[in-house]
Amino acid sequence: MSDSTTKPEPDATERPEPAPRHGDGDTGHSLSPERRRYLWLALGLLLQLFAVGGRWDLALTAWGFQIFLLRFLRTGRPLTGLPLVWLVGVAGGLFWVVQLAVPLTFLTVIGVLSLASGCLVPFAVDRFVSPRLGSLGRLLAFPAALTATAFLLGTYNPFGTAYGLLAVTQHANLALLQVLSVAGPYAATFLIGVVATAANHLWERGISWRSARYAFAVAALLGLVIVGGQARIAFAPAxxxxxxxxxxxxxxxxxxxxxxxxxxxxxxxxxxxxxxxxxxxxxxxxxxxxxxxxxxxxxxxxxxxxxxxxxxxxxxxxxxxxxxxxxxxxxxxxxxxxxxxxxxxxxxxxxxxxxxxxxxxxxxxxxxxxxxxxxxxxxxxxxxxxxxxxxxxxxxxxxxxxxxxxxxxxxxxxxxxxxxxxxxxxxxxxxxxxxxxxxxxxxxxxxxxxxxxxxxxxxxxxxxxxxxxxxxxxxxxxxxxxxxxxxxxTTTLYRMTGDVFAWLCGAATIAAIGFAVRRSRSRG
Missing domain, CATH: 3.60.110.10 (Carbon-nitrogen hydrolase)
Structure with a gap:
C-alpha cells in the first residue's frame, strides 16, 4: 500500500475494513472483523472511565482509550459508529460525576450530554476529513481538532476545564507537564491525540520501516518534551x-x-x-x-x-x-x-x-x-x-x-x-x-x-x-x-502568548475541513 502523501487515500467513509494484517493478531480462531470492532469499542470505553480527571484515574489509560476508539470508527460505518462513541463519552462523564460525588442535577446531566457532543467533533473530523488529506494529514487532523475542541470547551462552556482536560490525568508526570509553561494546558491533549493517530497508522499498515516513520517522529517529539521538562526541573529549581x-x-x-x-x-x-x-x-x-x-x-x-x-x-x-x-x-x-x-x-x-x-x-x-x-x-x-x-x-x-x-x-x-x-x-x-x-x-x-x-x-x-x-x-x-x-x-511563554497553540490547532482544523471539502468536490 502506498504511503505517499501526493496521492489521495481512499475515502474512509466508503472503504471496508482492511484485510487482516500481522499487527491485528489474527489466527484461524480470531474474532470476525465486526466483533473485533466492538472489542475495540469496549476497550476504549473501559480505558476512558479511568481517564476522566477523577479519583480513580490511571495515567496510561488517557494515552490508550482514543487509540481503540479511532480503530473502531475507522473500520466501520460512521453513521453507526459515531453515536456509539458519543455514548462512550456520556458514560465517561457520568462516571466522573459518580466518583466525585457531584450532585446529579438536571444541569449536570445537560452538561454531560453537551460535553460528550462537543468531544465527538475530533472523531468526526478523523472519520470524514482526514482520509482526504494524505498520510500526514491523517496523522495530524485528529490531534489538532482534539486540541481545538478542548480549548473551546474549556474556555467558553460554564464548566471550564473541571471535566475533560487530559492534562489533569498526567498530574504525577511533572516532566511531561512542563510543556504547559510553553504551549498551555491543551498541549498535553495534542500529544495524547497524536500518539493515538500514530498508533493507528502502524495498526493499519503493519510494522515496517516505511510505515513506522511517523511513529518514530511522534516518539521523538514526546521524548523531546519529557527530556526538556526534566531539564527544566533539574536546572531551574524554584x-x-x-x-x-x-x-x-x-x-x-x-x-x-x-x-x-x-x-x-x-x-x-x-x-x-x-x-x-x-x-x-x-x-x-x-x-x-x-x-x-x-x-x-x-x-x-x-x-x-x-x-x-x-x-x-x-x-x-x-x-x-x-x-x-x-x-x-x-x-x-x-x-x-x-x-x-x-x-x-x-x-x-x-x-x-x-x-x-x-x-x-x-x-x-x-x-x-x-x-x-x-x-x-x-x-x-x-x-x-x-x-x-x-x-x-x-x-x-x-x-x-x-x-x-x-x-x-x-x-x-x-x-x-x-x-x-x-x-x-x-x-x-x-x-x-x-x-x-x-x-x-x-x-x-x-x-x-x-x-x-x-x-x-x-x-x-x-x-x-x-x-x-x-x-x-x-x-x-x-x-x-x-x-x-x-x-x-518566573515568566513563562504561555503566560505571555496565551492560547496561541490552541488557536493554531483550531485554524489548522478549519483549513483541513476546507481542503477536504474542496478535494471532495474536485473529485466529484
Missing amino acids: STAPTVRVAGVNPTKATLAEAERLLGTDIGDHEAVSRADPAVVRATADAISAQLFADTRKAARAGAKIVLWSENAQRLRSADEPAFLAKAGELARQEGIYLNLAVNVYLPDAPYGRDQTVLLGPDGEVLWTYQKRHPIPGLESYKPGKGPAPVVETPYGRVSNVICYDADFPAMMRVDADIMLVPGGDWPEMGRIHTQMASLRAIENGYALVRQDFNGSSQAFDHQGNVLAQQDTTPGDNEPWIVDVPTRG
Whole structure:
C-alpha cells in the first residue's frame, strides 16, 4: 500500500475494513472483523472511565482509550459508529460525576450530554476529513481538532476545564507537564491525540520501516518534551528563591455546628438567613470570627506573613460587614500580616450571597476586594463578579487571588504574579482532585500556588508543580496549616502568548475541513 502523501487515500467513509494484517493478531480462531470492532469499542470505553480527571484515574489509560476508539470508527460505518462513541463519552462523564460525588442535577446531566457532543467533533473530523488529506494529514487532523475542541470547551462552556482536560490525568508526570509553561494546558491533549493517530497508522499498515516513520517522529517529539521538562526541573529549581511563610485557616466543623445551632438553620440557606433575626445572625458570625481570628493570630505568631482563609470561611450580613472588616484590620495591624479574608456576605431579601475575598495589609487597610467570577453552575447562586484577578505588590513578591472554581478557567489565571492564593471549598471526594487541577495553573504561569481548601485537600505548589506541603482538611478540626513558599516566580511563554497553540490547532482544523471539502468536490 502506498504511503505517499501526493496521492489521495481512499475515502474512509466508503472503504471496508482492511484485510487482516500481522499487527491485528489474527489466527484461524480470531474474532470476525465486526466483533473485533466492538472489542475495540469496549476497550476504549473501559480505558476512558479511568481517564476522566477523577479519583480513580490511571495515567496510561488517557494515552490508550482514543487509540481503540479511532480503530473502531475507522473500520466501520460512521453513521453507526459515531453515536456509539458519543455514548462512550456520556458514560465517561457520568462516571466522573459518580466518583466525585457531584450532585446529579438536571444541569449536570445537560452538561454531560453537551460535553460528550462537543468531544465527538475530533472523531468526526478523523472519520470524514482526514482520509482526504494524505498520510500526514491523517496523522495530524485528529490531534489538532482534539486540541481545538478542548480549548473551546474549556474556555467558553460554564464548566471550564473541571471535566475533560487530559492534562489533569498526567498530574504525577511533572516532566511531561512542563510543556504547559510553553504551549498551555491543551498541549498535553495534542500529544495524547497524536500518539493515538500514530498508533493507528502502524495498526493499519503493519510494522515496517516505511510505515513506522511517523511513529518514530511522534516518539521523538514526546521524548523531546519529557527530556526538556526534566531539564527544566533539574536546572531551574524554584528552591533558590527566598521564601515567605504562608498559613491557611479553616473554620472547624465544631464551630460551624455551633453557628448553625445558634442560627437554627443551615448557614448556607441564604433565603432563610435573610429572614432570621439580625441579632442572631450577628451572634452566629461572631462565633465563627472568634475561632478564625484566634487561628490567624496563632499562625502569625508561628511566623506566617500571609494568612488566607478557605472559601466562605466567614458568613455575615452585609450590614455587619464594615464592623467585621474593622476588627479584621486591627488583627492584621497588630500581627503585621497580609490577611486574605474569605467571606460569604448575606444580602438583604435575596436568595443568594456575595462570595468574596478581601486582602488586608499589615497596616490594616483594604488592598483588594474580589468577587468570585465563576460560581459553579447549578450548585451556587452567587452573583458573578466582573473584575480580573487582583494583583498587589508586597515585600514577598506580587500576590494575586482567585476563588475555588475560578482556577478551572485557565485564561483568567494568566496573571503576572509570584504567588497565587486560591481559597477553596470542596467535599471529600472532590477536594484532592480539584486541588490537583489547580496545580496546573502554577506550571502554566510560573507562580507558586497555595490552595486553602475546606473539607478537601489544602496544598501548595511551586512554579514547576512540585508539592511543597499539603494538609487533609476533611477531619474538620485542623490546626492552621503553614508552608514556606517561594517569593519569586518566573515568566513563562504561555503566560505571555496565551492560547496561541490552541488557536493554531483550531485554524489548522478549519483549513483541513476546507481542503477536504474542496478535494471532495474536485473529485466529484
